[in-house]
């Protein structure tokens with residue numbers, strides 16, 4: 001059931017996946033569903049809705065990414081980082097969250113599903129000092145854009161940028177982009193079976 005739906009949604013989004021990648025995406029939904037009862041990972045309880053609201057929602061940004069090294073800050077159970085890592089095996093993803101139980105879940109996903117291009121870090125983002133900076137700093141449902149840019153100012157490389165996954169854009173949020181940063185793109189995203197606004201904001205340091 002889930003895999004038939006996944007095939008349909010991937011085709012609608014014009015994304016192609018190998019049998020192994022599809023197995024991993026469905027496996028991730030199944031693990032979210034199983035661990036959710038004990039770990040409270042997401043308020044969405046129905047696996048079919050998880051597929052739409054978590055997996056496809058994350059994958060909607062896949063074709064807009066540029067570069068090789070990414071960090072997903074406030075990733076929670078690994079969103080959007082894990083679906084993006086599965087579909088972009090040539091890129092690496094650091095999944096950062098301050099809550100230990102979410103990190104434990106991600107490590108189990110990595111182990112059970114054999115995802116080799118992710119590493120999980122338990123830290124507050126403000127305290128995390130990476131050895132090598134990132135081409136892309138991603139976040140979904142993490143903070144206002146203003147706070148995200150303040151807290152993550154030390155993470156992108158010279159040519160790196162921020163990708164903020166947003167629902168409806170709030171005027172006051174857009175008016176509060178801190179000095180020294182510039183929104184270069186506002187991209188409307190389409191997620192199959194989701195009749196809600198989704199946007200991707202790309203921001204650079206000026």
Ligand SMILES: C[S@@+](CC[C@H](N)C(=O)[O-])C[C@H]1O[C@@H](n2cnc3c(N)ncnc32)[C@H](O)[C@@H]1O
Nearest residue numbers: 074075076079097098099123124125140141142
């Ligand atoms: C609402 S959840 C969003 C999870 C996921 N990105 C998603 O889209 O479902 C926000 C996450 O940010 C984490 N978080 C909040 N403040 C943080 C900080 N300063 N540093 C690292 N993680 C933080 C929380 O532990 C939580 O898992």
